[in-house]
Amino acid sequence: MSRFTKELRVIPKAAWIVAWFANLCFTLPLFIFVASTDREVSKWPRWGQALCVCAMFLFMVALVALIGYVYGDAKRRQMRYVMWTLLAIFVPHGIGMILYFILRDPLPKPCPGCGHVEKAKFPFCPRCRTLLQPPCPKCDKPVEPTWANCAYCGQQLPEPATRATQNPSVAT
Amino acid sequence: MVGATALSLEGLVAVDADVVRLRRGDLNALSELIARYQNRLYRYLLRIVRQPAEAEDLFQQTWLRVVEKIRSFDASRNFDAWLFTLARNLAIDHLRRIHPQSLDEPLDEPLANSGHSETVADRIPSKDHTPLDHALAAERRTEISEAMAGLPMIYREVLTLRFEDEMKIEEIAQVTAVPVSTAKSRLRRSLEQLRYALEARYPGGTWQWH
Amino acid sequence: MALAMNEHDKIRELLALAAAGALTSAEEEQVAEHVRSCIACSNELEAWRPIASELRRLPTPQPSSWLVQATLARAEAKLTEQAEHDWNRRVMIVVVAFAWLLTIANWLVFHFVSGRFGSLLGPQFSHTQFGQTWISFAAFTALGWLAGGVAAVLLAIRQRGERRLA
Numbered sequence: 157m158s159r160f161t162k163e164l165r166v167i168p169k170a171a172w173i174v175a176w177f178a179n180l181c182f183t184l185p186l187f188i189f190v191a192s193t194d195r196e197v198s199k200w201p202r203w204g205q206a207l208c209v210c211a212m213f214l215f216m217v218a219l220v221a222l223i224g225y226v227y228g229d230a231k232r233r234q235m236r237y238v239m240w241t242l243l244a245i246f247v248p249h250g251i252g253m254i255l256y257f258i259l260r261d262p263l264p265k266p267c268p269g270c271g272h273v274e275k276a277k278f279p280f281c282p283r284c285r286t287l288l289q290p291p292c293p294k295c296d297k298p299v300e301p302t303w304a305n306c307a308y309c310g311q312q313l314p315e316p317a318t319r320a321t322q323n324p325s326v327a328t
Numbered sequence: 329m330v331g332a333t334a335l336s337l338e339g340l341v342a343v344d345a346d347v348v349r350l351r352r353g354d355l356n357a358l359s360e361l362i363a364r365y366q367n368r369l370y371r372y373l374l375r376i377v378r379q380p381a382e383a384e385d386l387f388q389q390t391w392l393r394v395v396e397k398i399r400s401f402d403a404s405r406n407f408d409a410w411l412f413t414l415a416r417n418l419a420i421d422h423l424r425r426i427h428p429q430s431l432d433e434p435l436d437e438p439l440a441n442s443g444h445s446e447t448v449a450d451r452i453p454s455k456d457h458t459p460l461d462h463a464l465a466a467e468r469r470t471e472i473s474e475a476m477a478g479l480p481m482i483y484r485e486v487l488t489l490r491f492e493d494e495m496k497i498e499e500i501a502q503v504t505a506v507p508v509s510t511a512k513s514r515l516r517r518s519l520e521q522l523r524y525a526l527e528a529r530y531p532g533g534t535w536q537w538h
Numbered sequence: 539m540a541l542a543m544n545e546h547d548k549i550r551e552l553l554a555l556a557a558a559g560a561l562t563s564a565e566e567e568q569v570a571e572h573v574r575s576c577i578a579c580s581n582e583l584e585a586w587r588p589i590a591s592e593l594r595r596l597p598t599p600q601p602s603s604w605l606v607q608a609t610l611a612r613a614e615a616k617l618t619e620q621a622e623h624d625w626n627r628r629v630m631i632v633v634v635a636f637a638w639l640l641t642i643a644n645w646l647v648f649h650f651v652s653g654r655f656g657s658l659l660g661p662q663f664s665h666t667q668f669g670q671t672w673i674s675f676a677a678f679t680a681l682g683w684l685a686g687g688v689a690a691v692l693l694a695i696r697q698r699g700e701r702r703l704a
Contacts, residue, residue, distance in 0.1 A: 159625055215639065215643060218636065219636075219640065222633070222636065243689060243693075247685060247686050247689045248641075248644065248681075248682035248685050248686065249637055249640060249641040249644065249679065249682035249683065249686060250633070250636060250637030250638075250640040250641070251637065251682065251683065251685075251686025251687075251689065251690070252686070252689065253633055253636075253637060254630075254633055254634060254637055254686075255686070255689065255690055255693060257626070257629060257630055257633055258630075259693065259697070262622075300615070301611065301612060301615035302392065302612050302615045302616045302619065304385065304388060304389070304612070314608075353617060353621045355614050355617060358610070358613055358614065358617060359610050362606060362609060362610055362613070363606070366601065366605075366606050367598050367600070367601075370599065370600075370601040370605070371598050371599055374599050380599070380601075383601075384601060384602065384605050387601065387605060387609060388605075388608065388609045388612055388613075391609050391612075391613045392612060392613055392616050394613075395613050395616045395617050395620065396616070396620070465592075465595075468588075468592050469592060469595065469596055469597060472589070472592050472593060472596065473596055476593075487593060490558055490560060491558070491590070491593035491594045491596070492593070492594075492596060492598070494594075497560050512555065512560065515554075515555060515558060515560055516551065516554050516555055519554040519555075519557075519558065519586070519589065519590075520554060522589065523554075523585075523586070523589055526589070
């Protein structure tokens, strides 16, 4: 399964239903009332009009799907998903969506001890105290797994816990 | 010994397959590549920087660099040469920053860690059979690696690429970014300096005959 | 005589490389032929052989057992980081392109609705002229960006406030 199809599943099923509904409410009336009454548009060839309708239809689906993606993605990243969805809808010209993709939090991994999902940056699990990502041993700040030395205090870092051999150690 | 010398033909084909997989983000391809090159790469870095701790650090940095740049690597090129070139550049930058004088001049006294282990010596196929021969052989190897550690970096490098990695002269020229003629003359001069160092330090005549 | 001396010197230079196996087949033939007749060079070649053979048989230094594991862990983290980065970049391009589409679509709808609405009020408000359309489009876009900018600033203030608490 490609990355794209994987991400598509983030969109809630309800969004697709809303997309159909929105098309019924907006695209169809637009076509019926505008195409038949407007002088300029009715001069266009039939296939031109059909293409236009298809484009509007797809556009509407894409718009609703994108908003639905913001909703689902913000939810799984433990962000304020209601706020972000509203921003994506109402901030004009799609800037709300752009802001979301710039500012979104990284994807959190489930805790290997209890499966609870909390925001990505925390080193400990709030339910079972498992050490998720060891912080710097000297200054306790969160460190990236690719770092060889702590970027805050310069302390040399030991090897990061590998995926296969990760032993959840209970912190005292 | 896995990965002690240059790869066989089937090894090379496997590497190309791994590179393609790595470009698509396959994590297992990466671990296979690391396993294939771990001994050679570490040995090469160790010969250049002569300190095991620094060689280990550079080993990690090299592979991180590989991950960074694998997309821009032209898959038709030789992965061997590219990997060693990356490692070489990192090692030289490191030496320039930390030990700027060690790049060109030979050392007067050998370093504490020449980076060899005696346990491995037994596994190398040898024509010597008696324990005395073994001991003599081990001693000769110690002498050679100490003498080698005292050479300038570019000489150590060409010696290890030729004798330990068994790279052809053309590949050596590619990795060290010099013309083939320069690589050849470097190899010759490095051998001459090595022999001179050996004859000077161990004048008992061990190196005059086998 | 002078010729033979030159050849002798040349071969002598090649002897070390011969022991290293770094000569072309033509050069190797030259050396083999010369060595058959010249004892000095033959001895020289034999003197190089032990050095070459010991260099080939140097023990391979072993890295620590954790080195490969640590490298693999870090490289894997980097790989996923890069994959994420590439994917996010692609997503951003698509979203920005879509945002432009949305702007144009909004503009068309706005233009159309205001035209219709205007024509209800009076004929002078319906379909504006071509030159004015671009200006009003630019104004429409700019206003939207202004609203977006305000939202961005508010968000940034909020996020900074949250980070200071954390």
